[in-house]
Amino acid sequence: MELREIEVFLTLAEELHFGRTAARLFISPARVSQVIKAQERLVGALLFERNSRTVRLTAIGQQLYEDLRPHYVGLHDSFEHARRAARGVTGRLQVGMMPLNFFGLWHYWKTFRKRYPQWELQIRHVDFTKPFAQLRRGDFDVFVAWLPVEEPDLTVGPMLLDDPRVLAVADDHPVANRSSIGIEMLADFPQPLSQLELDYWENGFVPLQTPRGRTIERVGMYSNDDDLIDAIAMGDISVAFPSHVTEFWSMPRIRYLPIPDLAPLRFVLVWRTETENDMIRALAEVVRSVGTLRMRE
Numbered sequence: 001m002e003l004r005e006i007e008v009f010l011t012l013a014e015e016l017h018f019g020r021t022a023a024r025l026f027i028s029p030a031r032v033s034q035v036i037k038a039q040e041r042l043v044g045a046l047l048f049e050r051n052s053r054t055v056r057l058t059a060i061g062q063q064l065y066e067d068l069r070p071h072y073v074g075l076h077d078s079f080e081h082a083r084r085a086a087r088g089v090t091g092r093l094q095v096g097m098m099p100l101n102f103f104g105l106w107h108y109w110k111t112f113r114k115r116y117p118q119w120e121l122q123i124r125h126v127d128f129t130k131p132f133a134q135l136r137r138g139d140f141d142v143f144v145a146w147l148p149v150e151e152p153d154l155t156v157g158p159m160l161l162d163d164p165r166v167l168a169v170a171d172d173h174p175v176a177n178r179s180s181i182g183i184e185m186l187a188d189f190p191q192p193l194s195q196l197e198l199d200y201w202e203n204g205f206v207p208l209q210t211p212r213g214r215t216i217e218r219v220g221m222y223s224n225d226d227d228l229i230d231a232i233a234m235g236d237i238s239v240a241f242p243s244h245v246t247e248f249w250s251m252p253r254i255r256y257l258p259i260p261d262l263a264p265l266r267f268v269l270v271w272r273t274e275t276e277n278d279m280i281r282a283l284a285e286v287v288r289s290v291g292t293l294r295m296r297e
Helices: 003-015 018-025 029-043 059-086 103-115 131-137 183-188 199-205 225-233 243-247 278-290
Strands: 048-050 055-057 091-097 119-125 142-146 154-163 165-170 239-242 254-258 265-272
Touching: 003 018, 003 029, 003 059, 018 029, 055 059, 091 103, 091 131, 091 278, 103 119, 103 154, 103 278, 119 278, 131 142, 131 265, 142 199, 154 243, 154 278, 165 225, 165 243, 225 254, 239 243, 243 254, 265 278
Parallel strands: 091 119, 091 142
Antiparallel strands: 048 055, 142 265, 154 265, 165 239, 165 254
């Protein structure tokens, strides 16, 4: 079995979707199916249960994934180390960012690269549903997260961004012409249903209740940014974002209203305590020396 074919299996095991696997690997869904069927013939058993709606690992597939992944990662890393060494690069630091993290943070990354040319810095957008699981799995080394982060195995580092809040609404929404909106009014308009892995972390983004105890309703589940923005523009939902989204999600059908009494989101570096190394400490020091970026309402 070739390394690329192993990569197809591992990617499908993570994505559980033939289309997303194909897009991630830049191949066709038919090729993904072909590779998996060949592997199942080799093993002599189904690796995935699939129908028109779902794809799931079988017990044998799950075992194969758990056995293969560490070997694949080790082999992949060995080749990467050799390639970096050939370029004079002695290490690589991967920073995971959710889609709403904005490009202004590049000032930190450029400063790091200038100070430490011997280390490669890679920025990765991560799945916003389970970023801490990905961090613990080693998919990236450092994660840009909003506070609070209350995980005993994770270190909370310096703050990058202190960002006020805005409510994104359709331009024909009942409150679209207001200059601002209060937190109590969030209970009048539904927010998207969260897929986040930690309830307290979700509550840090948008509280489940207003200060007066009114429930802030959650409706609909959106798997990507485009669907979310479309739902806002159609008036199906409103979304309490950090204000930096107004810089790169500026659209004619959407208005952004400041929410002055909703606490700002504070974004920090987070990493696994047991994996802290010189590169992570260097990035944390870069952030401290550059200082916290504070957005205006």
